Amino acid sequence: MAFHDIRFPASLSFGSLGGPERRTEIVTLANGHEERNTPWAQARRRYDAGLGLRSLDDVEVLIAFFEARQGRLHAFRWKDWADYKTCPASKQVSPLDQHIGTGDGVTRAFALAKTYRSGDWDAVRMITKPVAGSVRVAVGGAELDESVGWALDTVTGIVTFEAPPPVGAEVTFGGEFDVPVRFDTDLVQVSVANFQAGDVPQVPVIEVRE
Structure with missing residues (x-):
């Protein structure tokens, strides 16, 4: 297949x-x-x-x-x-929508994911088919320019940075995705x-x- x-x-x-x-x-x-x-x-x-x-x-x-x-x-x-984007249906996509990792100074690749929360519980869904051109990425709360210093594989949903995000920096993303x-x-x-x-x-x- x-x-x-x-x-x-x-x-x-x-x-x-x-x-x-x-x-x-x-x-x-x-x-x-x-x-x-x-x-x-x-x-x-x-x-x-x-x-x-x-x-x-x-x-x-x-x-x-x-x-x-x-x-x-x-x-x-x-x-x-x-359910096709990282934010509520009535909102606009933001690079701060979803947490996908925290910098350790070594890791460069991060898998896209969406977290569903209800009360004190949540479920994490892996996003493997992001829509090209829709994904926005931020490190430490600061959005990165599109494809500058990072690359997205739209077939696997993996974001790879040219340089590892700094230790303790939150890595987030927002965008649309397919199933x-x-x-x-x-x-x-x-x-x-x-x-x-x-x-x-x-x-x-x-x-x-x-």
Whole structure:
């Protein structure tokens, strides 16, 4: 399987249904108490690309994209309109949005990540598919000029500095990102009559772990 560095048409993913999925294993004991555990450190996202189709032209675009990916074979980028940037939906991206590390005077490479907080708890999600041109980086609270003294790998989500950030300096970033996904089916069935009547095909898409 290869990763095709191309985004599924954002106009079609806009109307899709989906979001994060967790896996929780629950054992109910004889006394009625539960033991709960999860084998997943991070959530896995699922979507239905069929719900974003509004015309037969959209269907044609979907089929062309599906054929070029050879069904489930090749992964691609997906814009999750409900969660595609490092700040709240109503805010503008800032280079101070997300903490990704602290300088130790040696480390030059830092992995992009987004932290989800609720109360005293949080969950960290690795960002491996940042959108080129959207990422802003800061060290010690001071934003760095774009690509000056640092470089971003948009395929892995790794920021590499020419010189290690100073000891104790907080490294932060902000930007937009895509989800690496693949089709979760090798079959797309479309009936023109049914589609015109409002019955759209189901086209499941699932996040891939890298």
